[in-house]
Amino acid sequence: METSYETIIIGGGVVGSSIAYHLSERNKEGIVVLDKKFPLSGTSGSTQAWVWVHNKTPSWYAEFSMYSAELYPYLSKKIGDVEYKRTGGLSPFFSELDREKAERLAEAYEPIGIKIKVLSREEALEKEPSLNPDIVGATYSSIDGNVNPFRLVDRYMRAAKKNGVQYSTYNKVTEIQKLPGKFIVRAEKGRFECKNLVLAGGTWSRELGKLVEVTIPINQLRGQILVTEPLKPFLNYTISGLRQAFNGEVLIGYSMEEEGFNRATTLDVIQETANMAIHYVPSLRKAKVVRAFSGIRAMPEDGFPILGKIPGVENLYVAAMHSGVTLSPLVGTLMTELILDGETSIPIDRYSISRFA
Amino acid sequence: MNAVETDVLIIGAGPAGLAAAFETASRGLQVTLVDESKSMGGQLVQQTQVLSSLPSIYQPMCGFELAAHLSRQLEDFEIRYLLGHRVIGFYKDGSVGITDEKNVFPLRAKKTIVATGASENAIAFPKWTLPGVMTIGAAQTLMNRNFVQPGKNAVIVGSSDFAMDVALQLSKVGVRIRGIVEKNTGVKANGTEKVEQVRKIGIPILLNSSIKEARGIGAVSEVDIQQGEDIWTEKVDLVCVDGGRSPILDIFYQLGCSFGHQEELGGWVPQYNNDFQTDCENVFLAGNAAGISTQGALLVTGMLAGINVCAALGAISKEAVEEGKQSLWKELESIETRSNLKVWQARNQHIEKFAHPVLKDQFIS
Amino acid sequence: MDKSTIICRCEEISLEEIVEVIANGARTFDDIKRLTRCGMGPCQSKICNCLVAGVIHEQTGMEFHQIPLPRMRMPISPIKLETLATNSTTFSSVKSVLDEVELEDGKVK
Numbered sequence A: 001m002e003t004s005y006e007t008i009i010i011g012g013g014v015v016g017s018s019i020a021y022h023l024s025e026r027n028k029e030g031i032v033v034l035d036k037k038f039p040l041s042g043t044s045g046s047t048q049a050w051v052w053v054h055n056k057t058p059s060w061y062a063e064f065s066m067y068s069a070e071l072y073p074y075l076s077k078k079i080g081d082v083e084y085k086r087t088g089g090l091s092p093f094f095s096e097l098d099r100e101k102a103e104r105l106a107e108a109y110e111p112i113g114i115k116i117k118v119l120s121r122e123e124a125l126e127k128e129p130s131l132n133p134d135i136v137g138a139t140y141s142s143i144d145g146n147v148n149p150f151r152l153v154d155r156y157m158r159a160a161k162k163n164g165v166q167y168s169t170y171n172k173v174t175e176i177q178k179l180p181g182k183f184i185v186r187a188e189k190g191r192f193e194c195k196n197l198v199l200a201g202g203t204w205s206r207e208l209g210k211l212v213e214v215t216i217p218i219n220q221l222r223g224q225i226l227v228t229e230p231l232k233p234f235l236n237y238t239i240s241g242l243r244q245a246f247n248g249e250v251l252i253g254y255s256m257e258e259e260g261f262n263r264a265t266t267l268d269v270i271q272e273t274a275n276m277a278i279h280y281v282p283s284l285r286k287a288k289v290v291r292a293f294s295g296i297r298a299m300p301e302d303g304f305p306i307l308g309k310i311p312g313v314e315n316l317y318v319a320a321m322h323s324g325v326t327l328s329p330l331v332g333t334l335m336t337e338l339i340l341d342g343e344t345s346i347p348i349d350r351y352s353i354s355r356f357a
Numbered sequence B: 001m002n003a004v005e006t007d008v009l010i011i012g013a014g015p016a017g018l019a020a021a022f023e024t025a026s027r028g029l030q031v032t033l034v035d036e037s038k039s040m041g042g043q044l045v046q047q048t049q050v051l052s053s054l055p056s057i058y059q060p061m062c063g064f065e066l067a068a069h070l071s072r073q074l075e076d077f078e079i080r081y082l083l084g085h086r087v088i089g090f091y092k093d094g095s096v097g098i099t100d101e102k103n104v105f106p107l108r109a110k111k112t113i114v115a116t117g118a119s120e121n122a123i124a125f126p127k128w129t130l131p132g133v134m135t136i137g138a139a140q141t142l143m144n145r146n147f148v149q150p151g152k153n154a155v156i157v158g159s160s161d162f163a164m165d166v167a168l169q170l171s172k173v174g175v176r177i178r179g180i181v182e183k184n185t186g187v188k189a190n191g192t193e194k195v196e197q198v199r200k201i202g203i204p205i206l207l208n209s210s211i212k213e214a215r216g217i218g219a220v221s222e223v224d225i226q227q228g229e230d231i232w233t234e235k236v237d238l239v240c241v242d243g244g245r246s247p248i249l250d251i252f253y254q255l256g257c258s259f260g261h262q263e264e265l266g267g268w269v270p271q272y273n274n275d276f277q278t279d280c281e282n283v284f285l286a287g288n289a290a291g292i293s294t295q296g297a298l299l300v301t302g303m304l305a306g307i308n309v310c311a312a313l314g315a316i317s318k319e320a321v322e323e324g325k326q327s328l329w330k331e332l333e334s335i336e337t338r339s340n341l342k343v344w345q346a347r348n349q350h351i352e353k354f355a356h357p358v359l360k361d362q363f364i365s
Numbered sequence C: 001m002d003k004s005t006i007i008c009r010c011e012e013i014s015l016e017e018i019v020e021v022i023a024n025g026a027r028t029f030d031d032i033k034r035l036t037r038c039g040m041g042p043c044q045s046k047i048c049n050c051l052v053a054g055v056i057h058e059q060t061g062m063e064f065h066q067i068p069l070p071r072m073r074m075p076i077s078p079i080k081l082e083t084l085a086t087n088s089t090t091f092s093s094v095k096s097v098l099d100e101v102e103l104e105d106g107k108v109k
Helices: A013-027 A059-079 A096-109 A123-127 A150-161 A203-209 A265-278 A284-286 A324-341 B014-024 B043-047 B061-074 B135-144 B161-172 B192-200 B251-255 B295-312 B320-341 B341-352 C015-023 C029-036 C048-059
Strands: A006-011 A031-034 A089-093 A117-120 A138-140 A165-169 A173-179 A182-187 A191-197 A218-228 A242-244 A250-252 A288-300 A308-309 A315-322 B004-011 B029-037 B079-083 B085-092 B096-099 B104-114 B116-119 B134-135 B154-157 B176-181 B211-217 B222-227 B230-235 B238-241 B245-247 B258-261 B267-270 B283-285 C007-008
Touching: A006 A013, A006 A182, A006 B004, A013 A031, A013 A315, A013 B245, A031 A191, A031 B043, A059 A096, A059 A150, A059 A324, A089 A096, A089 A123, A096 A117, A096 A138, A117 A123, A117 B251, A123 A138, A138 B176, A150 A165, A150 A324, A182 B222, A191 A203, A191 A324, A203 A218, A203 A288, A203 A315, A242 B004, A242 B267, A250 A265, A265 A284, A265 B085, A265 B104, A308 A324, A324 B104, A324 B135, B004 B014, B014 B043, B014 B061, B014 B104, B014 B251, B014 B258, B014 B295, B043 B061, B085 B251, B104 B295, B134 B135, B135 B154, B135 B161, B135 B238, B154 B211, B154 B230, B161 B176, B161 B192, B161 B238, B176 B211, B222 B238, B245 B267, B251 B283, B258 B341, B283 B295, B320 B341, C007 C048, C015 C048, C029 C048
Parallel strands: A006 A031, A006 A191, A031 A165, A191 A315, B004 B029, B004 B104, B029 B079, B104 B283, B134 B238, B154 B176, B154 B238
Antiparallel strands: A089 A138, A117 A138, A173 A182, A182 A191, A218 A250, A218 A288, A242 A250, A308 A315, B085 B096, B096 B104, B116 B245, B211 B222, B222 B230, B258 B267
C-alpha cells in the first residue's frame, strides 16, 4: 500500500467524506481517509438528518447553514440521489410566549434572506393537518428539509473513491508526528505520510487533537431517537422533533443528555419522546415503535463549527461541528478552497479554533 | 412512576425459568415471573416426544407433561405471575420496563434471572421467503399447539435430533416426508435410535445435499434438491428448515452484559461464571440462553441459577449452597456428557473465559 | 447460493447487495445495515443476523467470533407509541427547537 499522500483526512463521517469528495473534484491524486471504524458508525449514521436552517441562532450561523442547504440540490446532481427533500420546516409552539420568540426570530432573519413565517394555529393546521389542534402556532421556512444520512455518506464516499480517494477503514490513528513539511501518521494498520492533515474526528475530535497537542473543544451530547414502522405518507413537512422518511418510517426525537460516549438508550427518554410525538402529532398513537437509537452529537463548547487552519502548525486543518449533515456540502467546499487556494469564498474566520485561545 | 419491587425477577417461563422459580420461591424469596406467552412452559408445551436425559429426580416424560409438572410445583408459593407481559427495555436506574400492552411500568429486582431461551436460525436459498417454508419449530408449533397440519408433502433441511423428532411427529399426523436434506457427510443427530426410526418408516436421509431453489406462486410448490452432480425436483408444499438455534440475547445486550463465542453453544453467548452469573453482578442466566443444550440440562441450569441467587440474597445456608451446587454440577456433567459431550466441553471453555469476553462495552463508541 | 437470494426478508435485500458493500469495505453487520437497510425492518435483524454473518465469513474469511453481534435495540419488540407514552406532560431531556432560541432585550440573542 502506498503510504505517502498529499492530504490525509482523519474521520470518514459526513464531514470528512464531504471534504474528501470536494477535494477530489479538483485534486485527484494523493488523498486518503482514515477511519477508526467505518463511515457511518458514529454520529453520521445515527441522526434524524434534518437539513435545518430556520431557527438556528444567531443570524450569522443561520446564514451559514442556509448557504449549505442551498448546495444540496446541486450536490445530489453530482454524487447521486441522497433522498434530499426540501420539505420546508415547521416548528409548532404551544404557548403565546413562544409566539413572541418566533416573531422576533422572523424579524431578525429577514435582512439576511431567510424567510420565516409565523403561522397562526389555523394556517399551521392547514399546512400540516396531523398536528395537534392545541397548538398556538408554528414557525415555517421553506428552506428546511431532510436527507437520508446513510445514502449521503455512502454517495460522498463512492464519488470520492471514483475520483481516486482511498479509504482505509478499521484503522485507528494512534500517533501523529509533525516534521518539517510533513506529518507522520501512525495507525493500527501502518504508517502514513502527508503534507496536509485534516482532523475531522467528530465526537472524537478532542482525543484526536491531543495527538497534535491541540485542544479541540468538542463535547458529547446524546440524543435518543425513535423510529416507527413504515406508515402511509402523511407528514408534509420536516417538523422540528420529527420527520417522515421516504420509506414511511417516522423518526422522532429531540433529547439532550451529557453521557459521554455512551450510546445506550433508556426507557426514561424513550417514554418522554413518545409523549412528545403524541403531543405534536396525536395520530401517531397507534403507530408501533420498531427501534430506538442513540447518537452522540459532536458539540463544540460554544455550539458553533470549528473550522479552518490550526494556528501554529503548518498545513494542519480542523473541521469539527454539530449539524454536520446540514453543513457538509458547504464545509467540504470551503475546506477544499482553503487547502488548495489558501482562502475561502465565504469568510470562516468566525469559526476559527483560535476563538477558544 | 414508582417501581414495583421484587427480590427475584425471572424473565422467561420456560423450563429453565420455572426451575429457577421453584428454587428461589421455595426458599422464601419474593419472585416475579414474566413471560410474553399467556401460558407457562415455553417451548415444552408443544414437545410431544419423550424427553431423554432428564435429571435423575424426574421420571421420563414428554415436554407438555414436564411443563405441567414444573408449573404445579410452584402452586404452593406466592409468585407474582406476569404472563402475557413483555419486557421492552430498561430505565436508567436499572429498573426493567414491562408492558401489559396498555402501559409500561417499571419493576426493580434485587436479582434478575434471564431465561429467554433460543431462537431458530434461518437457512437461505432462492425463494426461501415463500409461504410454506418455515423453521422446524414453527412446523411443530402449528402441529402440536394449534393442531394444524402444516402441509401434505414436505422436505426437512437439516438433520439434528430436533429435526428427527419433528420428522417423526409430522409423519404421524400424515405429512409425507420426501427427504431429510443434510449438507454434511453425516447425520447431525446424536440419538441413533431416532435416526433408525426415521429410516425405518422410509424417510430418505440425503447427505451431501442441499436445496438449490424453491419455486411456487404465492406459496412453495416444489424444490430442487442437489446432491453432488444430481439435481431433481420434489413437489412439496412444506419445507422445514433446521438452521440450528442460538441464544436470544436482546435482554443481556440491553443490560450491558459481555459476550463470548462458542459455536457448540449456538454462537454468541452471554459471558457467565460457575454460578451462572453474568458480568453484571445482579444478572444471572439459565436455560438455552446460557448455551443450547438438552431439556434435562436446561432444568439443571435453572436450578443452579436459582440456588446461586438464593445464596446472593442470603436465603440459603452456605453449606446447603455448596452441597447443592456440587450435586447439580455433577448432574449437569452427567447429562451433557451423555447427550452431547461437545456442549459440555464448550460450556466449560466458555466459563473459563469469563474474565476475557470477546464483546464488551457495546454501547461505548 | 444464487446472487438474487434474499437475505433480509423484511427489507428484501439480496445476497448481491450485501456482497457489493462488503467489497466496498463493510466488515460488520452494522456496516452492512447502514449501507443497505439489511436488518432495519420489523424483525430488527433477528432473522437475518446469522445469514449475514455467514456471508461476511464467506466473503472475507473472518471467523465468526470476529464478526460482532449487530447492535440490538429497545424496544425489545415493537410497541405502540400510546403504550409507551406516560401521562406526564413535563419534559426533562426532550426539548423543542424554540427552547433553544433565547431572547435578550426583546431581540434574538
